[in-house]
Every structure is written in C-alpha cells, then in structure tokens.
Amino acid sequence: MPAHQPAAPLAPDITETTGGQADPADVILAAERAHLAHSRAALRRMREHAQSLSSDAAGDWVSQQVLEALLDQRIAALADHPDTPLFFGRVDRATAPAAGPTGPVGPTASAAPVGAGAAGRTAGAGAAGGRAAEDEDDLPRTMYIGRRHVHDESGLALVIDWRAPVSRAFYQASPADPMGLELRRRFGYHGGELTAFEDEPLDRGGTLGPSRILTEEIERPRTGPMRDIVATIQPDQDEIVRAALGQTVCVQGAPGTGKTAVGLHRAAYLLFTHREKLSRSGVLIVGPNRAFLSYISSVLPALGEVRVDQSTLGDLLREHAAPEAAVPEDDAVAAIKGDARMAEVLRRALWQHVTKPEEGLVHVKGASRYRVADYEVREIAASLRGTTRYGPGRNAFAQRLAHAVLVRMEQRGEAPDDRVQDAVARSKPVKRLVEAVWPKLTPQQVLFTLLSDAEALGRAAKDILTEEEQAAILWRKSYRSAKSARWSAADAALLDELADLIERTPTRGHIVVDEAQDLSPMQLRALGRRCATGSATVLGDLAQGTTPWSARSWTEVLAHLGQDGQVTELTMGFRVPREVLDFAARLLPSVAPELALPRSLRPGQGSLTVRRAAAEPAPGALSGEVLDLAVDACRTALGREGSVGLIAADADVPALREALTAAGLACDVLDGSGDETERLLLVPATLAKGLEYDHVIVAEPARVVAAEPRGLARLYVVLTRAVTSLTVVHAEPLPAQLA
Numbered sequence: 001m002p003a004h005q006p007a008a009p010l011a012p013d014i015t016e017t018t019g020g021q022a023d024p025a026d027v028i029l030a031a032e033r034a035h036l037a038h039s040r041a042a043l044r045r046m047r048e049h050a051q052s053l054s055s056d057a058a059g060d061w062v063s064q065q066v067l068e069a070l071l072d073q074r075i076a077a078l079a080d081h082p083d084t085p086l087f088f089g090r091v092d093r094a095t096a097p098a099a100g101p102t103g104p105v106g107p108t109a110s111a112a113p114v115g116a117g118a119a120g121r122t123a124g125a126g127a128a129g130g131r132a133a134e135d136e137d138d139l140p141r142t143m144y145i146g147r148r149h150v151h152d153e154s155g156l157a158l159v160i161d162w163r164a165p166v167s168r169a170f171y172q173a174s175p176a177d178p179m180g181l182e183l184r185r186r187f188g189y190h191g192g193e194l195t196a197f198e199d200e201p202l203d204r205g206g207t208l209g210p211s212r213i214l215t216e217e218i219e220r221p222r223t224g225p226m227r228d229i230v231a232t233i234q235p236d237q238d239e240i241v242r243a244a245l246g247q248t249v250c251v252q253g254a255p256g257t258g259k260t261a262v263g264l265h266r267a268a269y270l271l272f273t274h275r276e277k278l279s280r281s282g283v284l285i286v287g288p289n290r291a292f293l294s295y296i297s298s299v300l301p302a303l304g305e306v307r308v309d310q311s312t313l314g315d316l317l318r319e320h321a322a323p324e325a326a327v328p329e330d331d332a333v334a335a336i337k338g339d340a341r342m343a344e345v346l347r348r349a350l351w352q353h354v355t356k357p358e359e360g361l362v363h364v365k366g367a368s369r370y371r372v373a374d375y376e377v378r379e380i381a382a383s384l385r386g387t388t389r390y391g392p393g394r395n396a397f398a399q400r401l402a403h404a405v406l407v408r409m410e411q412r413g414e415a416p417d418d419r420v421q422d423a424v425a426r427s428k429p430v431k432r433l434v435e436a437v438w439p440k441l442t443p444q445q446v447l448f449t450l451l452s453d454a455e456a457l458g459r460a461a462k463d464i465l466t467e468e469e470q471a472a473i474l475w476r477k478s479y480r481s482a483k484s485a486r487w488s489a490a491d492a493a494l495l496d497e498l499a500d501l502i503e504r505t506p507t508r509g510h511i512v513v514d515e516a517q518d519l520s521p522m523q524l525r526a527l528g529r530r531c532a533t534g535s536a537t538v539l540g541d542l543a544q545g546t547t548p549w550s551a552r553s554w555t556e557v558l559a560h561l562g563q564d565g566q567v568t569e570l571t572m573g574f575r576v577p578r579e580v581l582d583f584a585a586r587l588l589p590s591v592a593p594e595l596a597l598p599r600s601l602r603p604g605q606g607s608l609t610v611r612r613a614a615a616e617p618a619p620g621a622l623s624g625e626v627l628d629l630a631v632d633a634c635r636t637a638l639g640r641e642g643s644v645g646l647i648a649a650d651a652d653v654p655a656l657r658e659a660l661t662a663a664g665l666a667c668d669v670l671d672g673s674g675d676e677t678e679r680l681l682l683v684p685a686t687l688a689k690g691l692e693y694d695h696v697i698v699a700e701p702a703r704v705v706a707a708e709p710r711g712l713a714r715l716y717v718v719l720t721r722a723v724t725s726l727t728v729v730h731a732e733p734l735p736a737q738l739a
C-alpha cells in the first residue's frame with residue numbers, strides 16, 4: 001500500500017483522553033503496531049526457512065533446476081518491503097452470527113459517521129502479539145488482511161492474503177449484510193509504519209459514512225506510474241475482481257471508475273486462485289499503447305505478480321507485421337478491413353489456393369509402380385477441403401495420398417508399415433502433387449494476392465463486399481512480392497486471421513483487454529482466438545471510442561471476441577472532480593447519447609478554469625497568446641503538488657514544447673518509452689487515453705476536435721484525465737457542446 005498520512009485523526013470518538021488515562025486510540029494503535037512487528041518477524045522467519053531449504057532433494061538435474069527456481073520465487077515472494085505495510089485492514093468476526101439479509105452490497109455507504117466506537121471493544125489489543133481467539137470453524141476471530149499470507153510457527157494466520165476467500169468480507173460486508181462480521185478496521189500508513197485506523201461497525205444496522213482512508217487515498221497526489229488499490233477496492237469493483245475464472249466479464253465504465261485498476265487486480269486474483277492452471281496457460285493484458293503499458297507496469301509486480309504478459313495489440317501481432325513499420329492508411333479503408341465480413345473474405349481467399357487436382361499419382365519403388373488415379377486424388381482433396389485448418393489439411397492430404405499408395409502395395413501382397421507411409425508422404429512425386437494442389441502458404445502471400453489482384457479479391461469478396469469496398473481496399477501501390485509488401489495496422493489483424501486459418505493460434509487461460517471499445521471486429525477476433533479456451537475481462541467506455549470502427553455495443557464486442565459474457569457497469573468516478581466531469585459530460589449527448597451521466601466521488605470545487613485569449617486565433621496553429629496561457633498554467637500547476645500534464649492536438653506538441661523550453665520549464669514529451677523523468681509532461685492527445693495527472697492543462701480544444709473524425713470523443717478523453725485541476729486555454733471558440 002502506498003504511504004500516506006491521514007490529514008485528520010481517525011476514530012474521532014475515541015481520541016479524547018479520559019481522566020488522565022491513556023488515550024484508548026493510542027492503546028489500540030500500539031497494539032496494532034505490535035501485531036505488525038510480530039507479523040514482520042514471522043515473515044522474516046518464513047523467509048529464513050525458505051532460504052534454508054535445499055534443492056538437493058530433487059532426484060535429477062532437471063528437477064533440481066525447477067525446484068531451485070521455485071525456491072527462488074518463493075523467497076522473492078516472501079520479501080518484506082519496508083515501505084509497504086504487511087496489512088491494511090482487519091476484520092473481527094461476530095461471536096454469534098450477525099443477523100441481516102445476505103443480498104448484494106451496494107457500491108458505497110453513506111450517512112452515519114465512521115469510527116463509531118466499536119474499536120474500543122474488539123480484539124485489537126488482544127489480537128496483537130498473540131494468538132487470537134478462534135471460532136469453531138478454526139478461523140481466528142480477528143483477521144488481518146494484507147498483500148500476502150503470513151503465519152507464525154504454529155501455523156496461525158497472522159495476515160491473510162487479500163485474495164483468499166475469507167478476505168472477501170473485508171471488501172463486501174456492510175451493516176445491511178455484515179457477512180458474519182462485527183467490525184471492519186482500515187489502517188492508515190506512512191511508509192511502512194502504521195499511523196491511524198478507522199473503524200466501521202457492521203453489526204448495528206444503519207449505514208456507514210464515507211471512509212476517510214478511502215477519501216485520502218483517492219485525494220493523494222499522483223506521481224509516477226499507476227498504484228494498486230488493494231486496500232480500498234470497492235464492493236462493486238470487488239465483485240468483478242473475484243468473478244470466476246471461467247466467466248468472461250465486460251465492464252462499461254465512465255472515465256476514472258477504476259476499470260483498469262479492476263482489470264489488473266482481477267488478473268492478480270485469478271493468478272492467486274488458479275495459480276497452477278494459469279501458470280501453464282498464461283495471463284495476458286492488452287492495452288492501447290506503450291505509454292499506457294508503461295503507466296500500468298508496476299501494479300501487478302506490486303501485487304506480487306510478475307509473470308504476466310502486458311502488450312499492445314500491435315506488439316502482440318508483430319510476428320505478422322511489425323507495428324513500428326506500419327504504413328498509414330485511410331480510416332475508411334481501415335474500417336472496411338476491420339469489418340467482421342473480412343473473416344469470410346479471408347477464408348475464401350485462402351482456400352481458393354487449393355486447386356482441383358488434374359493428375360493422378362505414380363509412386364515408383366524399384367521395378368514396381370503404384371498408381372493412384374486422378375479421380376481418387378480429387379476425392380481425397382475434396383474430402384479434406386475445409387474440414388481442418390489449411391496447414392493440417394495439407395499434411396493430411398500428403399498422408400492420405402501415401403495411404404492410397406500403401407493400399408496398392410497391400411493389394412499386391414506386400415506388408416508396408418507406417419514408416420513406409422511416412423516415406424511415401426515425403427517422396428518427391430507426392431510433394432510435387434501436394435504443392436500443385438495444396439500449396440504451402442504464408443498469411444502474407446495470401447493477403448498480398450488478395451490486395452493486389454482485383455480478380456482474386458473479386459472472387460473472395462463476391463456478395464460480401466460491395467464493388468466500391470473492394471476498390472477501396474485494393475492497393476494503389478503495387479509491391480513486387482509478399483516479402484516486400486508493407487502492411488498497415490489493420491492488415492496485421494487480417495494476417496493474424498489468416499495465420500489462424502492456416503495453423504491454430506495458441507490460447508491463454510485469461511486475457512484482460514483494456515480500452516476495448518477502440519478495437520475493430522477483426523482485432524477483437526485476433527484477441528478472441530488467444531482466449532478461445534479461456535476467458536476474458538473486457539474493459540472500456542463506449543463514450544471514449546476514438547476509432548472510426550469504435551464499438552457501439554458491448555454485446556457485439558463480446559460476439560466478435562467469441563465469448564459469452566456478462567456486461568456490468570461501474571458508475572462511481574474516483575479520478576475526475578465533479579466540476580470537471582460535469583464540464584466534460586456536456587460532450588456526452590454528442591458522443592454517446594445512450595450513456596448515463598458519469599458520477600464523481602470527489603466534489604472538487606474550483607477545480608475547473610477556462611481561460612480565453614483576448615486576441616484572435618491564429619489559423620492552422622496555436623496562437624502566441626494560447627502558448628503563453630498554456631505556459632502560465634503549467635508554471636502555476638508546477639507550484640502545486642503532484643503530476644502535471646499539458647495535453648494538446650498531436651500537431652501542436654512541438655510548438656508547445658518550444659514555448660515551454662523558451663520559458664525555462666523543463667518537460668518530457670510522452671512517447672511511450674517510459675523514460676519520462678520530468679514532473680511536467682507534454683502529452684499528444686492521441687496518447688492520453690487511460691492516463692491521469694493531478695493537474696491537466698488542455699491547449700485549444702477546438703484543434704483536438706478538428707484533428708480527427710471522432711475528435712469530440714477524443715476531447716472527452718482528454719478533459720477527463722485530471723485528478724485535481726483542469727485548465728483549458730483557448731483562442732478559437734470552444735466546441736459548441738462545451739460552451
């Protein structure tokens with residue numbers, strides 16, 4: 001858990017000293033600190049024990065290596081990070097089962113004050129440093145919830161992993177459904193040191209007020225990469241995090257509702273709960289660009305999970321076409337190529353390469369000749385065509401031809417075995433026939449023919465694409481060969497589809513797809529085949545769709561992904577202050593009229609500033625005055641705490657950089673390298689998705705809108721990156737929807 005010092009003392013009802021006696025809150029805090037020290041010592045012993053284990057017991061060299069690697073992993077997992085508390089919460093179970101309904105718990109509680117006295121009565125001091133009372137079911141009455149499991153020498157759990165089933169109540173229990181709990185205690189920390197606590201009584205009915213520990217966590221300035229939210233996961237988020245492995249979940253959520261955070265915690269949860277299965281099949285996180293991946297890169301390691309692949313779609317498909325070499329393409333063309341109808345066009349295009357056999361086969365062995373007639377060869381090819389993938393079909397064709405030769409041999413009284421069949425299948429005449437009928441193909445060769453040969457395209461796309469669509473995707477520029485062709489980002493998904501038609505794509509146990517609204521049907525199919533035997537967590541916001549092929553419905557997204565899934569919604573925003581969110585939401589009726597207005601947990605009065613230049617705008621560029629206003633706003637923001645992001649249309653980034661440099665303000669331009677060190681970041685609008693900064697300055701919104709077809713949605717993304725303040729500077733009129 002990140003370090004923070006609660007601004008106000010918590011548990012206010014027990015902070016007053018009574019008649020010279022020790023402050024009960026201090027007593028409790030001291031006892032909890034003792035439990036922390038006790039747990040740390042136990043963790044150290046666990047680590048020492050793991051270090052003392054030897055891999056010598058393994059029977060052979062390979063097992064020894066495997067065991068050694070496992071022991072190293074175990075030792076690393078048992079590391080105690082001094083800045084990270086071992087536990088962030090505690091639950092006390094009710095002695096008698098608490099009455100109350102067991103229905104679903106709502107996302108937030110409100111009304112009654114936090115810290116209403118339960119602290120004084122519970123096992124705080126009693127649990128600390130010693131064995132807590134245990135109930136009949138062997139669970140301790142008091143349980144501490146943390147990032148990893150810690151137990152003492154007798155096996156008593158001192159800290160329980162947040163992902164364990166019993167920890168669920170820490171996140172889900174409420175006075176309406178206490179889930180057998182009497183009390184939930186949340187801890188405040190500074191560095192690794194416990195500094196405060198907050199009690200939520202759960203056995204007295206009523207409702208809980210907002211948690212101050214949560215509020216302070218949300219208000220804490222953002223610096224560096226994204227943090228985990230393990231201490232403050234909300235009940236509706238927790239439902240998603242803990243959904244069963246076999247279940248595909250699709251989350252629609254307004255900006256800052258925690259979709260990314262939830263997706264990452266779900267990956268960590270699944271890896272913990274199904275470690276063995278997923279360590280074999282793997283978990284993959286797919287994000288929109290490298291800047292985003294670099295931003296989220298430390299969340300999973302902080303949760304103890306390092307063996308998760310995180311990739312952009314482009315990098316995932318790089319074996320077919322390297323994303324850095326992608327040729328730019330007209331959006332209209334990319335939209336046709338991204339359409340799901342292309343799947344059938346490609347299927348036909350591939351199988352068109354299988355021709356009708358015109359000749360029979362003659363196999364010569366010594367003085368004997370074995371003949372398979374042309375009609376028989378045709379029958380074999382026809383019976384295999386389309387029943388398997390192209391590659392295995394080709395192998396099967398060779399084997400079936402060889403088998404037909406074998407049958408001839410047997411008819412002559414010979415007794416050939418499997419080795420003879422293999423040898424015949426590899427013989428020159430069979431190879432030649434196979435190559436003529438069922439040629440070996442790469443995805444690139446098939447797509448090269450399709451996009452460069454109008455006739456081939458016409459045959460494959462007949463009754464699927466219109467003449468105009470066919471004309472649009474046909475290459476204007478002719479390449480000499482498949483090898484010298486250059487591919488676009490949309491082509492990469494087509495190549496991947498072809499690759500899978502040729503040979504099956506390996507699948508993972510689970511994939512998390514972030515910003516999924518931006519993916520084309522063909523890109524979704526590429527991801528779908530990577531979780532064909534697994535499940536997915538699909539995250540996104542229909543209002544933030546900025547590609548021409550952006551999704552309009554999650555049901556369609558799931559269908560293209562090939563997954564049956566539940567669509568669920570996160571509605572409470574944790575990032576953007578209400579004032580800023582309301583401002584940005586003026587764009588919603590234009591970008592996604594079907595969505596409800598987003599809500600924010602944070603009022604953020606005074607968080608929005610709009611400054612208009614007095615002089616006329618400069619056509620085709622940022623005016624000098626807007627540059628000055630932007631520099632001014634950056635300087636002011638740098639005087640405050642937290643990160644600063646200056647976001648503008650991509651084309652305006654160089655001018656802004658020059659202006660900042662001339663004004664003596666150091667900045668880094670965000671480019672996905674992850675090398676940024678300055679507190680002030682200059683962010684091209686097309687890279688802002690998924691990111692956040694304490695203070696955001698947006699220069700000339702009208703130019704962000706004008707830069708691309710779905711520019712209003714881009715502006716919605718850009719305006720919703722702010723955690724503390726948003727300053728908009730402009731000379732051109734604001735888009736009418738915002739004015």
Ligand SMILES: Nc1ncnc2c1ncn2[C@@H]1O[C@H](COP(=O)(O)OP(=O)(O)OP(=O)(O)O)[C@@H](O)[C@H]1O
Pocket residue numbers: 214217218227228229232233234237253254255256257258259260261262541544574575689690691692720
């Ligand atoms: N339960 C929580 N406790 C504390 N912080 C939270 C919680 N949920 C979300 N946050 C914080 O809110 C911010 C927004 O979260 P996140 O980036 O996951 O939202 P998102 O829905 O993916 O947003 P966007 O749609 O803009 O990409 C992050 O700083 C995250 O840490």
